[in-house]
Amino acid sequence: MAGCHQFLRPSCQKTLPPLWRSPHRLLLGAVCCALLPREVILGRTFRTQNSNSEQIFKVEKLWIHEKFDSETYDNDIAILKLKTDMGLCAVNSEEVLPACLPDRGLQLPDWTECEISGYGKSSEFSPEFSEQVKRGHVRLWPKERCTPEVLSGRPVTPNMLCAGDTRGKDDACKGDSGGPLVCRNQNRMTLMGLVSWGDGCGEKDKPGVYTRVTNYIDWIKRKIQASPV
Structure with a gap:
């Protein structure tokens, strides 16, 4: 688990599930980092409870697209660079595992099953956020079904993709923003999207909208090269 503490908007996750992570960087949604977070917590599975497995790091730098x-x-993506001591940073464990970045332009088949996770609300009007991380399964929707017509007229740009559960059961919701959409590709869990926005939560025939990570591989590499560890 990864937690982004301080200055996050109330509708975003204050504790983030596993995202793409290099040893010193985290990828998340821009909407969740209007200001520089002070610290990141990795390895926590309960939102407000400390854990023996957690790893805490100060944040050195924030890049918002x-x-x-x-x-x-549009372009709802950001990178956090973590402060390190002597080059040491996050350690892989049962609770802390990175997802792979996709190749630029990678397209998975329509209806590929993927996983989402977060501490968001269980329904649109639920008064509380989840105390424990929850996981769900959604499928990548075809482009022709990812349109303003099914999302109350809101624009869908080429930098976005849609995913949802056609049964109307699993979906991201308020408090999940910035979290990961990971899909299996060549036997590796790959970060294909970041939770961005939606029209309600878990409504039948209405997908959630995610940042299309494959469109930002060059941008991510430029930021990393401009600020090496």
């Missing part, structure tokens, strides 16, 4: 649009949520 230069073209992030707070109205449409």
Whole structure:
């Protein structure tokens, strides 16, 4: 588990499930980091309870995509660089595992099953966020079904993808923003999307909308190369 503490908007996760992670960096949604978070907690499975497995790091730098649009949520992506001591950073464990970045332009088949996770609400109007991390399974929707017509007229850009459960059961919701959409590709769990926005939660025939990570591989590499460890 990874936790992004301080200054996160109330609708975003204050504790983030496993995202793409290099030894010193985390990838998440731009909407969740209006200001620089002070620390990141890895390995916590209960939102407000300390754990013997957690790893805590200060945040050194935040990159929010230069073209992030707070109205449409286009380019909803950011990178956190963690402070390290003598080059040491996150250690892989049962609770802390990275997801792989996809190749630029990778397209998985329609209806590929993927996993989402987070501490978001169980329904749109639920008064409470989840205290324990929850996981669900959704499928990648075809582009022709990822349109403004099924999302109350909100624009869907080429930098977004849709995923949902056609049964209307599993879905991201308020408090899950910035979390991962991971899909199995060549026997590796690959970060294909970041929870961005949706029209309600868990409504039948309405997918959630995610940042399309494959469109940002070059941007991610440029930021890493510009600020090496």
